[in-house]
Amino acid sequence: MNSEQSSRRGLILINTGPGKGKTTAAMGTALRAVGNGMRVLMLQFLKGSWHYGELDSTKAFGDNFVLKQMGRGFVKVGGAETDPEDVRLVEAAWNEAKEAILSGEWDMVVLDEINYAIGYGMLDPAVVAETLRNRPEMVHVILTGRNAHPTLVEIADTVTEMREVKHAYQKGILAQRGIEY
Ligand code: ATP
Ligand code: MG
Numbered sequence: 001m002n003s004e005q006s007s008r009r010g011l012i013l014i015n016t017g018p019g020k021g022k023t024t025a026a027m028g029t030a031l032r033a034v035g036n037g038m039r040v041l042m043l044q045f046l047k048g049s050w051h052y053g054e055l056d057s058t059k060a061f062g063d064n065f066v067l068k069q070m071g072r073g074f075v076k077v078g079g080a081e082t083d084p085e086d087v088r089l090v091e092a093a094w095n096e097a098k099e100a101i102l103s104g105e106w107d108m109v110v111l112d113e114i115n116y117a118i119g120y121g122m123l124d125p126a127v128v129a130e131t132l133r134n135r136p137e138m139v140h141v142i143l144t145g146r147n148a149h150p151t152l153v154e155i156a157d158t159v160t161e162m163r164e165v166k167h168a169y170q171k172g173i174l175a176q177r178g179i180e181y
Contacts, residue, residue, distance in 0.1 A: 010139040012132055012156040016115060016148035019162030026110045026142045027054055033140070034065045038107035041100050042067045045093050045113045046086075049073025052181045070096070077120040090122040101135045108140040115145025118152075125149040 013029070015022035030040045042058070048071040058067040070093035075086050094117075101109050117123045129151050132141060143152060153159055168176070175181060 008138065010135065010137055011158060013142045014148045014153060014156045014159040015142065015144045015162065016146055016159065017161035017163055018146055019164040020167060021162045022144040023112050026112060026144050029142060030065060030108060030110055033108045034061055040065045040108040040110065041106045042110035042112055043093055043097050044069045044071070045090060045111065045117045046071035046075050047073065047113060050181050053178060075120065087122050090117045094123055098131045101131055101139060101141060104136040104139065106139065108142065110142045113145045114143050115148045118149050119147050125151045128152060129155055
């Protein structure tokens with residue numbers, strides 16, 4: 001075993017904070033991993049109604065970079081407002097995520113927007129933490145979304161908080177193709 005192999009280990013990364021760039025930074029890291037011959041699975045919690053450009057670009061990588069939308073977009077939350085269908089979709093997304101992380105078949109698993117699902121009370125952070133702790137040691141996991149739960153921040157290796165300096169939205173500029181989707 002050379003020194004690079006012996007020093008290689010799976011990391012937990014979190015991209016959080018109110019500024020733009022959490023999902024796109026995760027995709028950049030995924031692209032870097034794929035270029036190193038790694039296999040990446042990206043599961044998008046909550047997303048579903050918009051057609052994001054990355055759904056098509058990842059197809060160019062075949063089985064080495066697989067992206068799946070696991071939700072249906074707009075999520076109503078808060079008490080009786082929370083639609084059981086959204087909770088069911090989050091549970092299904094988590095079951096697939098857990099299996100993928102524990103299977104060892106993927107070198108990197110990206111749990112996009114999972115922090116929102118946790119923040120909305122649809123997913124227990126302790127359950128997520130347990131799976132992350134029990135994962136095969138070479139597997140990298142990236143979690144995105146604002147307000148990352150402290151339990152997950154604690155077990156993560158690298159946590160980046162995106163800070164908003166300004167955003168085009170504040171000038172009334174709507175989401176732009178190639179930038180937002
Ligand atoms: P991106 O996917 O562009 O990397 P993100 O993952 O950091 O953004 P999310 O919280 O997932 O941001 O929000 C998704 C959408 O909201 C994106 O279209 C993004 O451009 C937009 N967005 C992100 N930050 C802001 C902000 N500070 N003000 C307005 N819109 C934002
Ligand atoms: Mg995002």
